[in-house]
Amino acid sequence: MTTKVDGQTPGAEEPGRRRNASGQRKRAGTTRHRVLTPLVQESTPAIIARKLHDAIANGDFPPGSQLTESGLAADLGVSRGPLREAMQRLTAEGLLVSHRNRGLFVVSMEEDDIRDMYVARTAVERAAVEQVIAHGDPAAVDALGEAVEAMREFIDEPNSVGMAEADMRFHQTLVEHAESQRLSRLHETILVETRMCLRAMRGTYSSGKERIDEHQALVDAIAAGDAGRADELMIAHMADGLRRLIGDGPEAGDLAAAGS
The missing domain is CATH 1.20.120.530 (GntR ligand-binding domain-like)
Structure with missing residues (x-):
């Protein structure tokens, strides 16, 4: 047995009311302005690359200075895999240069x-x-x-x-x-x-x-x-x-x- 309140079944809506509510939701959706931007999760190599960017920009690694994998891996507490990928990114950007049999260096800025x-x-x-x-x-x-x-x-x-x-x-x-x-x-x-x-x-x-x-x-x-x-x-x-x-x-x- 279904109990009615004021002649209507609880939870039921008239077709016209359902359409109006749907239209209101659609209209609200089209006029809503985004306030927050989606979260973007950075990969470990991206985070390392950003840290290296900042260090070079701040002068912690002066132009022409050599960067070693062992030292950076120890400083950052990361394995050499993601570190190498990050350094490859900076090399592609031209911030690091590779000298054969010598290693990677910060660009000289001559x-x-x-x-x-x-x-x-x-x-x-x-x-x-x-x-x-x-x-x-x-x-x-x-x-x-x-x-x-x-x-x-x-x-x-x-x-x-x-x-x-x-x-x-x-x-x-x-x-x-x-x-x-x-x-x-x-x-x-x-x-x-x-x-x-x-x-x-x-x-x-x-x-x-x-x-x-x-x-x-x-x-x-x-x-x-x-x-x-x-x-x-x-x-x-x-x-x-x-x-x-x-x-x-x-x-x-x-x-x-x-x-x-």
Whole structure:
């Protein structure tokens, strides 16, 4: 025997009510905005590679220094299998170089290496500027403006670690807002070398204001949608950085062709 409440069987719904509820769920599903991103589990080699990236970027392993499997395996508490895979990744990225019968070494970052890195970086960041302007997203301009404000905190310390980190965060923000996975991967590949160069560049700035104004001018051009002006500023900015590292000789040649 089934008991009815108010003339209806418990749990039963009228067809119209079921359809309405289903429609409400569908509508709710289509309008819901994702707040959290899916979790991504890293493999052991990926974690090791990231730790090595950080150590090289922070100067714990200076340019030209040798890395040994036995020492790293002991430091990290891992077996040599995943360590080798991680080191192979860094070798493929160009951060480690293999010398026959000698072992693996951190890239030397000689003048040719530095110039080559700036050619690649200029190409990536010019493309990023173009994409950010094409998207016309006000959030990108806001994020870049916030990155410049973070640099202003170190206006009286133009050659400090804080300024160098804020400077690089600006460029990371730029590439992130290009919304291109491939540009981001390319930029990440040269990210550690960029950090190494920025550390070397620390003592070359006499004015924090000038350093900040360069970045603000680029933000203003992007905000105005002036692709030509933004491109010119990016080329000049990269050329200035290269000159600060290797001087005004022939190796500091024209970067305008990068990314054209």
